[in-house]
Amino acid sequence: MANIPAGDFKKGIKVLIDGDPCEMLECQFVKPGKGQALYHTRMRNLLKGSLVQKTFRSGDSLESADVHRGEGEYSYRDSTGYVFMDKESFEQYSLPAEVVEDDMRFLMEGSPVNLLFW
Incomplete structure (x- = not known):
């Protein structure tokens, strides 16, 4: 699968988190005064239905899920x-x-x- 860089995160994309497919519900870009930009995300695990909140740095990427x-x-x-x-x-x-x-x-x-x- 292709990797999706943090800069391309947006609502509706499907990614793998800990081996489970998740749909991104929300993604907020945060640029602190110092340091790297951050992306605060909220995702729904498509297998379990649970909500997952994770923060990623601007250089991170996630594997896309074929869903x-x-x-x-x-x-x-x-x-x-x-x-x-x-x-x-x-x-x-x-x-x-x-x-x-x-x-x-x-x-x-x-x-x-x-x-x-x-």
Whole structure:
């Protein structure tokens, strides 16, 4: 993946933080009286949903994350977990029960879902 220098940080970019994909929600440029410029960022971890706040120096860079979203459909449950189908390519993806168990009580077979591919 390509590295994104701190000067190119902006709202909406997807980067890797500690191996997890994150979406940048906010980036503030701060130039103190002395020293290097700083970038205060707020990001959402796309896997866990948690907020991450980090400060970077002007010479730092982050690895971009290859993340895209798609429309899907909940198909069925099998012995290994839950199966979802990508509506565009018709590929099926199986997710372990512990990853999606909390949200499954709201879905019925055939329900539309938003898929995050990483």
